Amino acid sequence: MDDLQIIAEKIVSQAKPDEQIEAFIAWDEETSIRVYNRGIENLSQSQSSGVGIRVVSDQRQGFAWAGTLEPSAIEFALSEARDNAKFATQDEYLGLGIPDGVEPQNLDLWQEDLANHSTEEKVSLALELEEAVRKSDKRITSIESANYGDVRSIASVLTSTGLSATFKQTFSYISAHAIATQGQETQTGGGYSVGRTLGELDLQKAASDASIRATRMLGATKPSSSRLTVIFDPQVATTLLAIIGSTLSGEAVLKGRSLFADRLAEKVASDVVTLVDDPTNPNAFGASVYDAEGYASRQTTLISDGILNGFLYDTYSSRRAGVNSTASATRGGFASTPGVGARALLLSPGDKSQSELISSIENGVLVQSISGVHSGVNPISGDFSVGAEGLQIRSGTIGAPIKEFTIASSLQKMLQDIVAVGNDLEWIPSVAAGVSIVVEGISVSGA
Amino acid sequence: MISNDLVQKVLASAVARGGEFAEIFVEDKKTSSASLDDGKVEELSSGISRGAGIRVVVGDTTGFAHTADLSESGLLKAAEAARSVALSAQGGIKAVQVGPPDIYSARSLTINPSQIGKREKIHLLERMDNAARSTSGSIRQVSAGYGDSYRQILVANTDGVFATDQQVRTRIAVSTIAFGDTGMQTGYETAAYTMGYEMFDDVVVEELARMAAERAVRKLSARPAPSGILPVVLKGGSGGILFHEACGHGLEADHIVKDSSVYKGKIGELVASPLITLVDDGTVNQQWGTANIDDEGKPSQRNVLIENGVLTDYMWDGLRARKSHRSSSGNGRRQSYQHLPMVRMTNTYLLEGSETPESLISNTDHGIYVARLGGGQVNTATGDFVFGMTEAYLIENGQITHPLRDANLIGNGPDVLKKIDGVASDFSITPGTCGKDGQSVPVGCGQATLRITGVTIGGTANG
Structure with a gap:
């Protein structure tokens, strides 16, 4: 979307000499379909867009956002971000990133093919999934929902300090939630499959996972302590590793919130533990060419053979810690400022x-x-x-x-x-x- | 927000190809927030979002589309997308007439937060930071957050509902970290109301900060929680979340109609201890889950769900009520115009009993006193739940003794409801955020101190 870049440029070009501006603009188009009992329960198709503006001036930072790209809303966000900055505490490490020379990797995260599939085809897929779950096991008594969804999203981040990045990605997914019954007992289970486009979805796996997960607990008892x-x-x-990842944020370390704050180069895990964050791996769902501040993604080794090797940093935390950014800025969307987070953790x-x-x-x-x-x-x-x-x-x-x-x-x-x-x-x-x-x-x- | 004519035009377009129900929901929301962390005013944020969601119901199918473009062409385009599900449908509504809207105004808005300077809001955070740090030298880190939102909604549908509401919410929260020989411990406290800045006439922010700080400091000397089944005395207030999760979600009609609730088919049956009367009530003065109308335009009401242990009713939104030929209970809520409404709780609470918290504790030989519950999770189909205890103590010989480290409680909703053998009279409600199917809405949870005869405590020490 060239439009996003143009809008971003227009915002950033308004930076005054003593001011830094970052514009983060996001657009997405989503389809979501839920089927129940062999019919469509919900069908929703919509586009949405918005902008988040960060202003740093006099070593103070302010932020504002708007859930639309209307010029008046953008104007509001810029003036509010500027005003908000006046009230923040001065901090010498604040400031937007500057290009660091790391080359972005070419990752194929956008499948043009997704746009070629009709709504009817997507509905059929969800219905087919529901049927596959229903037939999978006699003990499956109902299917709470079978879903198809996809999203095409584009975001641009541009700063007056020279960072510029555009992210494009597509996702397509199916999921089902099954209910299994045996006598008086009920259990539930879900299955899903995710890809960059429809062709990558594994319907049989989603169906059998839902069925197996719903039935495997039938007859379960409570164990003794x-x-x-x-x-x-x-x-x-995956869930455990994501939590471990959150404790390895450089921001948490600086603010005295990490378990591992003073333990660099120490043995924090057993020898079999080597943990890397690598958003340049295209197989990872958190893969991304850039981080949320516009730095090229890179690989960071956090724990090597049980030894704590490093933490994850964004621009602010890296400056404050006196290290290089690991390009680990993440953001929940245009309505929030970047934070530090892992995106693609891999335990060897x-x-x-x-x-x-x-x-x-x-x-x-x-x-x-x-x-x-x-x-x-x-x-x-x-x-x-x-x-x-x-x-x-x-x-x-x-x-x-x-x-x-x-x-x-x-x-x-x-x-x-x-x-x-x-x-x-x-x-x-x-x-x-x-x-x-x-x-x-x-x-x-x-x- | 948009003219009556346009409302009528959009509804007419939505049902132009058939369908028995259409609705337009317009939302205009402004938010402002401030956060202080690590001794610094880190961020002030302001945001606006405005848009409309349009849905069309055809048989068992709902078509939905949303747009941030509130012009006539933008809304008609969304109506067209929403009605695409009706392509093959026959009949439906032919004429759409809307009368004048029912206009509701904010529950409490003596002081509009937007009229308060940013400096003053920050000062609240600084006061909390100071209060927390001066509570104890062990407090190493404090983060505090303030937020307010001003939400205007307009709902109109082909059943003749046409209403607008103004919803103002203000909240404050503080988190602390205490540091000692045993490592780090955390404490949290919050206050949140459906009201304007006058909330701070009554809420003393230093008090919240002191509570959060003391909670973290006390846990520095905490023992590991026991493991196994023990009696639990649950302090009034935050314990209400247990009933929100363990039982409330299972009484939402969408789970009932889909056979995914343990409470299906149990109306009129004894499902809880006779000491239990459970209510969901969107009308409680200025509580966090309170509103004049729900997000389908239905005025909020007080719904008794369980009375003296007997299941009396479920909670309903418009869609599920329509299919069951009854009226909505005012529980149709949505996170924003970008979401479909569904059955959601408002303020859910247990009515108080006649005992005292002291007698419940002194009658417990060996058990756990839970002074604050954190979040929780439930599987509505099985009733199985888990909850985090964020402030808990051992009860030994009828006395509260040692503080315990954080741990989860695990149990089954229907089972726990039957194991309540005492309810005190110190009722209070605490604010929370309820997540369901990817949507978050503000809710209140309440209860008085009560005792459960046995719950599994997920600690590491031998019980």
Whole structure:
């Protein structure tokens, strides 16, 4: 979209000599379809756009946004951002980024093909998914929803200090939520598939995942409380890695909010842990040519063989810490300022499959889903306690399903207690890739 | 916001190809916020968003489109996109007439936040920063946030609803970090109301900051929470979220009609301890989940969901009510004009009982006193829930003793409701944000101190 660039240029060109301006302009077009009981429940198609303007002047920063690109709204946002800056605290490290010479990688994140598919075709896909889930298992008694969605999004960030970036990406996804019943008991499960366009979606996998996840907990019981070895499914490991990533933000370190603040070059995890953030990997859902401030994305090694190697930084935190930016600025959209965050975490895989890992566990649990992560994991204290469901492991063999228990430890301890990583790397729509992880000494709390 | 003529024109266009219901929802929202972190006024932000969402219902299908373009051509284009689901439909509504709108004004707006200088709003944050830091030398970090929003909505539909409302919300929050030999601990406190800046006539921000600071400091000497099933005394206020999650979501009619609630088919049955009366009430003075009308134009009302343990009703939005041939209970809400409304809670609370918090504690031999619950999550189909305890203590021999580190509680909603054996009379409501299907809306949760005979505590220590 050249239009976005033009609008951005018009905003940024108004920078006064003693002022820096950043314009972030986003546009997207979304389709979302929900089917239920062999018919369309909802169909929604819309475009939206907006602008976020950051002004730095006299070492103070202000921000404002508008959910439209109407000239009067843009004018409002610029004048409010300028006014807001007057009230902020002066900070010598504030300022927009300047080009650092790192070349952007060419990533193919936009599939023109997505625009070629009709709404009818998308509706059919959702209906087909619903039917596939329905037929997958007799115990599936209803399908709460089957969905198709896609989004084409373009964003431009331009600064008066010389950074300029345009991001284009497409996503297409299907998902289904199934309900399984056996006697008086009900369980639920979901499955999905995500790609850059329709052709990349795996309908059978989405359907069978929903079906398996809904039925596998039927007959589950509450386990007794004990301390044992846990193997996390790749899907669950993704969530854990995303939390670990948030504790490795340079901003959290500077503000005394990171568990790992004073631990650079120390052993913070077991030897099998090597953790890298690499948004230049096109397989990652968080892949992006640039970060949210317009720096070219790059690879950052956070933990190497258990040794803490570094943190993630955006422009402000890197200047304040006196290091180079790792191009780790992220933003939730045009209505918020950038923050620091991981985008494509990858825990180096090991050489064993999940079943090989399980075969070496005497007494343990395969954790297939966790809940209450926001309330139960404190990334500052490290306290970790979440609800879990999964399968019992006895003498290296998978046993009965168990539910309504919690698993607890601390983030610090869990990192040290990782004894193996699987070879089953899976790219999941998250800031981290999934892979099976075996952790010892977890407290299971049940009956 | 837009003229009556245009409202009529858009509705007529929306049903031009058939369909039995169409609606236009126009929203104009201005927000302002400020944050202080690390001793610095880090960010002031202002934002505006304005647009309309149009939906058309044809049989079991809803077509929806939204636009930020409120001109006649922009709205008609959105109406056309929304009605695309009606291409093959027959019949529907032929004529659309709208009368004059019902005009509602803000619940409480003695002082419009937009009239307050930015300096003064920042000063609130500075006062909280000072108060938190002066509470204890262990407080190492403080972040504080202020926000206000001014939302005007217009809703009109082919059933004859035509209403406008003005919704003003103001909030403040503070987070602290205490540092000691045992590492770092956190504390949080917030106040939020559906009212203007006059909120600060009653809310003493230093008090919030002191509570958040003390919460973090106390946890420095906390023990790991136990593991296993124990009796729990839940302090009044934030504990209300347990009933919002463990039970409220399962009483939303969209889950009922889709068979994804454990409460389906249970009207008239005893589903909770007879001590329990659960209400969802969008009319409670200036609480966070309060509004004059819901986002479908239906006036808010007080709905009794469970009375003395017996399930009396579910919560309904217009769409689900229409299909069940009844009226909406005023629970049709949406995050913004870009979202479809669905069944949502407003302020959900348990009515108070007659005991005292002290007697509930002293009658507990060995258990947990939860003074503040954090967020939670529920699977409505199974009733299984988890919640974070962010301030909790051990109860030993009827006395509150040691503070405990953060941990989750896990249980099953229908099961816990039956295990409540005492409710006190110290009722209060706390604000929260409820997420469902990707949409967030402000809600209130309330309860008086109560006791649950047994819940699984997800700690690491032996119970």
